[in-house]
Amino acid sequence: MEKILIVxxxxxxxxQLKSILKDEYDIxxxxxxxxxxxxxxxxxxxxxxxxxxxxxxxxxxxxKKLQEEIVTRSIPVILITSLSDVKNEQYGLVLxxxxxxxxxxxxxxxxxxxxxxxxxxxxxxQAEVQSMTDQLTGVANRxxxxxxxxxxxxxxxxxxxxxxxxxxxxxxxxxxxxxxxHPAGDKVIASIAKTASACFRRNTDFxxxxxxxxxxxxxxxxxxxxxxxxxxxxxxxIENLHIPHDxxxxxxxxxxxxxxxTIPQASSSYELYLKIADTMLYDAKKYGxxxxxxxxxxxxxxxxx
Numbered sequence: 001m002e003k004i005l006i007v008x009x010x011x012x013x014x015x016q017l018k019s020i021l022k023d024e025y026d027i028x029x030x031x032x033x034x035x036x037x038x039x040x041x042x043x044x045x046x047x048x049x050x051x052x053x054x055x056x057x058x059x060x061x062x063x064k065k066l067q068e069e070i071v072t073r074s075i076p077v078i079l080i081t082s083l084s085d086v087k088n089e090q091y092g093l094v095l096x097x098x099x100x101x102x103x104x105x106x107x108x109x110x111x112x113x114x115x116x117x118x119x120x121x122x123x124x125x126q127a128e129v130q131s132m133t134d135q136l137t138g139v140a141n142r143x144x145x146x147x148x149x150x151x152x153x154x155x156x157x158x159x160x161x162x163x164x165x166x167x168x169x170x171x172x173x174x175x176x177x178x179x180x181x182h183p184a185g186d187k188v189i190a191s192i193a194k195t196a197s198a199c200f201r202r203n204t205d206f207x208x209x210x211x212x213x214x215x216x217x218x219x220x221x222x223x224x225x226x227x228x229x230x231x232x233x234x235x236x237x238i239e240n241l242h243i244p245h246d247x248x249x250x251x252x253x254x255x256x257x258x259x260x261x262t263i264p265q266a267s268s269s270y271e272l273y274l275k276i277a278d279t280m281l282y283d284a285k286k287y288g289x290x291x292x293x294x295x296x297x298x299x300x301x302x303x304x305x
Contacts (some may be wrong), residue, residue, distance in 0.1 A: 005048045006030070013105075134209040164260065190209055228302050282302075
């Protein structure tokens with residue numbers, strides 16, 4: 001069932017809207033803009049019904065905040081208002097609202113507009129998922145990763161929790177392609193993506209194909225020691241697939257892994273820590289491949305072997 005958030009300081013008005021929509025949708029009510037913002041940032045909603053006139057933060061201000069955040073700007077917002085003048089309607093649409101519902105409510109109009117915008121949202125989300133999925137592996141692609149990484153970096157900085165950035169690279173992959181051919185190489189990429197992505201299943205985990213034979217993962221909430229141990233198990237699981245390699249370089253297909261864990265500060269740059277993770281990956285290659293090299297919160301390096 002699709003989830004709708006109603007943000008309205010009027011208990012009566014919120015209850016009226018809920019009674020109109022509750023048979024078709026899962027309804028949550030927030031009575032302040034601040035509560036509404038928190039719910040949106042910590043939940044998944046297909047539509048927001050937002051009252052314009054509220055004490056403290058008004059609906060226009062909340063709408064601005066929603067449009068500023070990557071993770072919330074795609075959620076359609078219908079403004080609820082008794083203000084019928086064109087100026088206010090224009091202002092809301094310019095800020096990013098998709099429609100208006102005026103008070104007093106007419107149930108058929110409310111249902112029709114809500115149904116229309118939820119259908120449009122689902123069509124858009126479906127198209128977006130397809131455009132952000134790597135066709136070979138079925139995992140997220142580089143475009144989706146770029147959206148996700150910045151949003152999660154900002155979230156980790158706001159909550160002051162650890163975030164880990166991890167880079168994977170298939171060892172001697174050019175040699176594999178030269179020996180077994182590109183179709184076989186594609187199967188290897190798909191097999192490794194399936195094995196690694198199965199290990200990143202929490203809501204705070206993310207795994208994507210970065211490009212070619214490289215993958216990237218992001219995880220929130222774990223210490224560097226825990227992530228280092230976890231990545232060693234993933235690296236071993238990939239080796240245990242026992243995909244034969246060219247015997248002149250390796251018995252099995254393996255991966256090198258580099259990463260970093262940090263608690264982001266407001267002034268810190270995601271790109272800087274991505275470069276640190278890439279440097280750890282380079283060191284894993286330099287030290288002999290098929291290993292994990294990690295930088296902890298103090299930038300002290302941990303090496304698997």
